[in-house]
Amino acid sequence: MITGKNYIGNQLSAKGSKTFKTFNPLLNIENQWEITEASQDEVNQAAELATEAFKTYSKTSGAKKAQFLRAIADEIEALGDELLQVYSSESGLPNGRAKGERGRTLGQLRAFANHVEEGNWVDASIDTAQPDRKPLPKVDLRKMNVPLGPVVVFGASNFPFAFSTAGGDTAAAIASGCPVIVKSHPMHAATGEMVSSAVIKAAEKTGMPNGVFSNLNSSGIEVGQQLVQHPKVKAVGFTGSIHGGRALYDLAAKRDEPIPVFAEMGSINPVVILPQALNNRAETIAKTYAGSITLGTGQFCTNPGLIIGVKSAGLTSFVNTLAEEIVKVEPSCMLHPNIAGAYETNKSKALSQSGIKVLAGYENDVEPNYARQVVTTVEGDTFLNNPTLHHEVFGPFSLVVQCEDKQQLEDIISNLEGQLTGTIISDDNEVAEYSNVVNALQNRVGRIIFNGVPTGVEVCPSMLHGGPYPASTDSRFTAVGVDSIKRFVRPFSFQDWPNDLLPDELKNENPLGIIRNVNGKLTSQKI
Numbered sequence: 001m002i003t004g005k006n007y008i009g010n011q012l013s014a015k016g017s018k019t020f021k022t023f024n025p026l027l028n029i030e031n032q033w034e035i036t037e038a039s040q041d042e043v044n045q046a047a048e049l050a051t052e053a054f055k056t057y058s059k060t061s062g063a064k065k066a067q068f069l070r071a072i073a074d075e076i077e078a079l080g081d082e083l084l085q086v087y088s089s090e091s092g093l094p095n096g097r098a099k100g101e102r103g104r105t106l107g108q109l110r111a112f113a114n115h116v117e118e119g120n121w122v123d124a125s126i127d128t129a130q131p132d133r134k135p136l137p138k139v140d141l142r143k144m145n146v147p148l149g150p151v152v153v154f155g156a157s158n159f160p161f162a163f164s165t166a167g168g169d170t171a172a173a174i175a176s177g178c179p180v181i182v183k184s185h186p187m188h189a190a191t192g193e194m195v196s197s198a199v200i201k202a203a204e205k206t207g208m209p210n211g212v213f214s215n216l217n218s219s220g221i222e223v224g225q226q227l228v229q230h231p232k233v234k235a236v237g238f239t240g241s242i243h244g245g246r247a248l249y250d251l252a253a254k255r256d257e258p259i260p261v262f263a264e265m266g267s268i269n270p271v272v273i274l275p276q277a278l279n280n281r282a283e284t285i286a287k288t289y290a291g292s293i294t295l296g297t298g299q300f301c302t303n304p305g306l307i308i309g310v311k312s313a314g315l316t317s318f319v320n321t322l323a324e325e326i327v328k329v330e331p332s333c334m335l336h337p338n339i340a341g342a343y344e345t346n347k348s349k350a351l352s353q354s355g356i357k358v359l360a361g362y363e364n365d366v367e368p369n370y371a372r373q374v375v376t377t378v379e380g381d382t383f384l385n386n387p388t389l390h391h392e393v394f395g396p397f398s399l400v401v402q403c404e405d406k407q408q409l410e411d412i413i414s415n416l417e418g419q420l421t422g423t424i425i426s427d428d429n430e431v432a433e434y435s436n437v438v439n440a441l442q443n444r445v446g447r448i449i450f451n452g453v454p455t456g457v458e459v460c461p462s463m464l465h466g467g468p469y470p471a472s473t474d475s476r477f478t479a480v481g482v483d484s485i486k487r488f489v490r491p492f493s494f495q496d497w498p499n500d501l502l503p504d505e506l507k508n509e510n511p512l513g514i515i516r517n518v519n520g521k522l523t524s525q526k527i
Contacts, residue, residue, distance in 0.1 A: 002033050002086070002190045002193055002194065003193065004019070004033050004034045004035040004036050004189075004190075004193070004217075005036055005193070005217075006036065006038045006042055006046075006214070006215060006216050006217050007193075007196045007197075007200060007213070007214050007215040007216075008042055008045045008046050008049065008214050008216075009045075009046070009049045009053075009200075009210040009211040009212075009213075009214055010200050010203070010204060010210050013038075013042055013045075014036040015038075015039045015041055015042055016036050016037045016038055016039040016042065017039075018036070018037040018219070019034050019035060019036050019037065020034075020035050020037065020186065020189075020219035021033065021034060021035065022035065022089075022090045022186070022187060022188060022189055022190055023090070023187070023336055023337065024089045024090065024092065025091070025092035025333050025334060025335060025336050025337060025340070025368075025369040026088075026089075026092040026333050026369070027089075028337075028367075028368040028369060031089055031090060031190065033189075033190045035186075035189045035190070035217050035219075036217060037217050037218050037219055037220075037223065038216035038217055038218060038223050040226060042216065043216065043223060043226045043227060043230065044230070046181050046211075046214035046216060047150060047181065047227070047230045047232040047233060048211075048232065049179075049210060049211025049214065050150035050179035050180075050181055050211050050212075050214065050232065050233075051149070051150055051179075051211075051232045052209070052211055053179045053208075053209040053210065053211035053212045054147070054149055054150060054177075054178070054179050056209045057177060057178075057179055057208065057209050057212050058146070058147045058149075058177045058178070059177075060177060060208075061504075062116040062117050062118070062119045062512070063117055064206070064207075065113075065116050065117075065174065065175060065177065066113035066114070066116055066117035067113075067206045068174065068202060068203065068206045068208055068212075069109045069110065069112050069113035069116075069171065069174060069175060070109070070110060070113045071201075071202035071203075071205055071206050072109050072166055072171075072174075072198060072199050072202040073105075073106040073109040073110050073113075074202070075197075075198035075199070075201045075202045075205075076102070076105065076106060076109075076166060076195060076198045077102075077106060078198070079194055079195075079197075079198060082194075083102070083191070083194050083195070084098040084099060084102065086190050086191050086194060087101075087102075087160055087161065087188070087191045089190075090160065090187060090188040090189075090190060090191050091160055091187070091188055091191075091335050092333035092334065092335060092336075092369065093160075093333075093335075097296070098161075101159060101160070101161040101162050102161050104161070104162045104459060105161040105162050105166060105167060107459060108162070108167070108168050108171050108459055109166065109171050111459065111481075111482055112171045112172065112174075112175040112482055112485070113175075115175060115482040115485065116175045116485075118514070119505065119512045119513075119514040120514050120515045121145070121482070121485060122144040122145045122505050122514070123143075123144060123145055123491070123517075124142070124143070124144045124505045124506055124514060124515075124516040124517070125142070125143045125144070125516065125517040125518075126141075126142045126143075126506060126516055126517065126518045126519070126527065127140070127141045127142075127519060128140055128518070128519060128527065129496070139495050139496050140495065140496050140497070141493055141494070141495055142493065142494045142497065142502065142506040143491055143492065143493040143494075144491070144492060144503065144505050144506055145176075145486070145489035145490065145491055145492070146177070146489060146490060146491075146492040147176045147177035147178045147488060147489055148176075148178055148234040148235045148260075148488050148489060148490055149178060149179075149232075149233075149234030149235070150178060150179045150180075150181060150232055150233050150234055151169075151173040151178045151179070151180050151181070151233070151234065151235045151236070151237060151488055152180075152181050152182075152183060152224075152227045152228060152233050152235075152236045152237070153167075153169040153170050153173065153180055153181070153182050153183070153236075153237045153238075154182075154183045154185070154224060154236070154237065154238040154239070154240065154244075154248075155167075155182060155183065155184050155185030155188070155192060156185060156239035156240055157185055157187050157188075157240065157335055157336065157339065158296075158299045158300070158301070158335060159239070160185070160187075160188040160191045160192075161191075161195070163239045163479075164182075164184075164185055164188070164191075164192060164195070165182050165184065165191075165192045165195040165196055165199070165215060166195050166196075166198070166199055168459075168479060168480055168484060169237030169239070169262075169479070169484070170182060170199075170213075170237075172237075172482075172484040172485045172487065172488060173235075173237065173488045174212070174213075175482075175485050176485045176488040176489050177489075178234075178235070178488050179211055179212045179213065180212070180213050180214075181213075181214045181215075181216065181227060181233070182196065182213075182214070182215045182216065183216055183218060183223060183224045183227055184196075184215055184216060184217050184218070186217070186218060186219045186220075187335060187336045187338075189217050192215060192217075193215065196213070196215035199213045199215075200213060221247075224248070225251060228248050228251045228252050228259075228261070229251055229255060231255070231256070231257065233259065234259055235259055235260050235261075235262070235487070235488055236248060236252060236259065236260070236261040236262065236263075237262050237263075237479075237487070237488075238261060238262070238263040238264070238265075239263075239264045239301070239479065240263075240265065240266075241265060241266060241394075242265040242266060242392075242470045244265075245261070245263030245264075245265040245470075245473065246263075246265070246470070248261050248263060249261040249263060249473050260474070260487070261473055262472070262473060262474060262477060262479065262487045263472060263473045264301065264420070264465065264466060264471070264472045264479045265470050265471065265472065265473070266301050266392050266394065266420075266470075266471070267301055267302065267305075267392065267419040267420035267421065267467065267471045268305035268306040268390065268391075268392050268416075268419060269302050269303060269304050269305060269306065269419055269420060269421045269422070269423070269454040270306045270307075270308055270413065270416060270419060270422050270423070270441070270444075270445075271289070271304050271306065271307045271308065271422075271423040271425065271453075271454070272308050272309070272409065272413070272422070272423065272424050272425065272437060272441065273285060273307065273308070273309045273315075273318065273425040274309075274424065274425060274426045274427070274430050274431065274434060275309070275310055275312055275314060275315075275430075276426070276427040276428065276430040277314075277425045277426050277427040277430065278309055278312060278314030278315050278317070278318055279312065279313070279314035280314075280427050281427070282314045282315070282317035282318040282321060283317065283318075283321045285318060285425060286317075286318050286319075286321035286322040286325055287321065287325050288453060289304060289307065289322060289398075289453065290322055290325035290326045290328070290329060291329070292304050292453040292454070292455045293326065293373065293375065293396055293397075293398045294326070294329045294332075294373050294396045295455050296332075296455075297331075297332045297333065297334050297335075297371050297395065297396055298371065298373070298394070298395040298396030298397060299334065299335060299339070299394065299395065300455050301420060302420055302421050302454040302455050302456070302457060303394075303396075303398075303454070303455060304398055304423070304453065304454050304455070305392055305393060305397060305398050305399065306398065306399055306401065306416075307398060307399070307400045307401070308400075308401045308403060308409060308412060308413070309400070309401075309402065309403065309409075310402075310403045310404070310405060310406060310408075310409055311402050311403065311404060315402060318400075319359055319375075319377055319400055319402075322359065322360075322375055322400070323359040323360035323375060324360070326359075326360050326361075326362075326373055326374075326375050327360050327361070327362050327363075327373075329362075329373060329396075331362055331366045331370045331371055331372055331373065331396075332370060332371070333367070333369050333370050334369050334370070334371050334395065336369070337368070337369055339394070339395075340368075340369045340370075340371060342394065343371055343393065343394060343395035343397075346391070346392075346393045346394065346395075346397075347374060347393050347395065347397055349388070350376070350388070350389065350391075350393055350397070350399070351374075351376065353378075353386055353388055353389055354382070354386070355378050355379060355382035355386070356376050356377075356378050356382075356389070356399070357376060357377050357378065358374060358375075358376050359375045359376055359377050359400065360374070360375055361373065361374035361375070362374075371395050371396050372396075373395075373396035373397070374396070374397050374398075375397075375398050375399075375400065376397075376398070376399050376400070377399070377400040377401070377402060378399060378400075378401055378402070379401075379402055380401055380402060380403040380404055380408045380409075380412060381404075381408075383399075383401045383412060384408075384411065384412060384415060390416065390417055406434070406437070409437055410436050410437050410440050413437060413440040413441050413444060414440045414443075414444070416444045417444075417468075417469075417470055417471075418444060418445070418467050418468025418469045418470055418471040418472075418475065419444055419445045419446070419467050419468075419471050420445065420446055420447065420454075420465065420466065420467045420471045420472075421445055421446065421447045421448070421449060421454040421467075422441040422442075422444065422445035422447075422448050422449070423448070423449040423450075423452065423453070423454055424437075424438060424441070424448065424449070424450055424451070425451055426450070426451065431450075443468075444467075444468060445467050445468075445471075446464045446465065446466045446467030446468070446471060446472070446475060446478075447463075447464050447465070447467070457480055459480055459481055460481055461481050461482050461483060462481070463478060463480050463481040464478045464480075464481075465478050465479045465480035465481070465484075466478050466479055474487075494506065508526060508527040509526050509527075510524065510525070510526050510527070
């Protein structure tokens with residue numbers, strides 16, 4: 001049952017006076033649930049509970065945390081089709097997408113369970129004492145990762161499951177030993193409440209401390225601001241716009257005790273198509289990219305918003321085919337009227353820029369909140385001299401930049417802002433002749449793709465979902481995969497500490513059997 005209330009730990013609460021409703025963009029009507037926005041008092045209660053929970057949860061074993069994470073996955077799964085229906089009613093996304101994203105979310109939770117149960121993630125390092133060392137004795141030092149404290153996670157508009165209430169950020173923080181306060185996304189607050197109920201039920205079944213998880217509603221920015229500024233909060237996870245992520249980053253930096261904000265803020269994901277590939281298979285590449293540009297109504301953070309090539313007959317063939325193929329795709333519904341409106345605004349702004357030319361756009365009538373896809377083109381010089389053209393248009397929009405030569409291609413890549421992904425389309429060994437281009441692209445992105453499309457993010461340890469600013473606020477970390485746990489921990493050393501008082505990860509006996517760096521050698525042996 002959806003109550004519209006906030007979860008302050010394991011208690012439902014609705015002390016606030018402000019209410020709102022979510023919206024069904026497919027039917028173009030409000031949903032029936034009335035959601036109550038969290039009050040300042042409820043924000044404080046959630047933060048205090050999380051702080052108290054941290055005292056015990058931060059010491060919880062990997063095995064116990066694994067039980068909790070697996071129980072969350074099981075309880076979400078037990079919500080069945082009702083959860084999928086609410087998801088679709090608040091996002092306009094089809095049932096197939098709901099099932100797929102739920103599966104990814106369950107997989108993430110279970111992957112983190114395996115990760116913390118195994119235990120090697122703490123990066124234990126031990127340098128034993130050498131009391132007889134001359135001229136000075138060497139102390140005993142032992143280091144491992146420890147959790148930061150209560151983490152605020154902001155739900156993402158475009159992934160109501162995988163990047164929201166029990167998504168990757170929440171799973172990573174819980175796995176690390178940090179309690180989580182979710183600032184639920186207002187576009188799918190009812191979905192968030194259902195998932196929150198599953199997290200709370202899992203916490204109670206596995207004996208986790210009250211306050212290990214809370215879920216707060218908000219239709220605007222006030223609750224999020226209060227959370228980021230709260231002195232009990234120690235880190236933030238965010239997926240969304242550059243404007244929103246930067247605002248949170250600045251708020252956190254101005255605190256008396258600044259805290260890290262791990263924000264993933266979107267990308268135009270440049271695709272470089274090399275001349276030989278264009279000459280040999282321009283039409284095939286164009287058909288593939290027409291599908292990638294419109295996939296999910298262009299609402300993936302890895303949507304290919306920028307395609308770059310050197311002028312040639314092959315590039316001409318590519319843009320002509322892309323123009324033909326893009327209008328064959330039936331438009332689909334965007335996540336919310338506000339997102340559809342922002343798409344139209346940003347698209348119009350891009351199209352108003354001097355030198356930009358529309359290759360093709362869907363021109364037939366569409367249902368409310370449906371997006372008409374557009375592909376455009378511009379000369380290399382114009383793109384270089386107009387930073388507005390570098391900005392993301394969130395939706396089914398892409399810009400083809402036509403370069404004069406190889407050097408301009410490299411210059412354009414070198415002058416891009418930080419991106420999540422970059423792609424090289426090449427035939428045979430052609431890419432070997434473009435090492436400077438590849439190096440330039442590597443310096444601007446977090447992941448480089450060869451002969452593929454950027455849409456699609458595999459959840460596995462080797463995935464890097466992040467990149468130089470403004471793709472993310474810290475390019476050293478990923479927002480996807482088990483390595484994302486590293487965002488919510490810090491290294492901590494014990495010096496000359498009694499063995500029986502050390503954490504199990506650092507004891508001589510190595511009771512957990514984990515791999516440790518002992519005196520410069522990786523081993524799972526006892527000391």
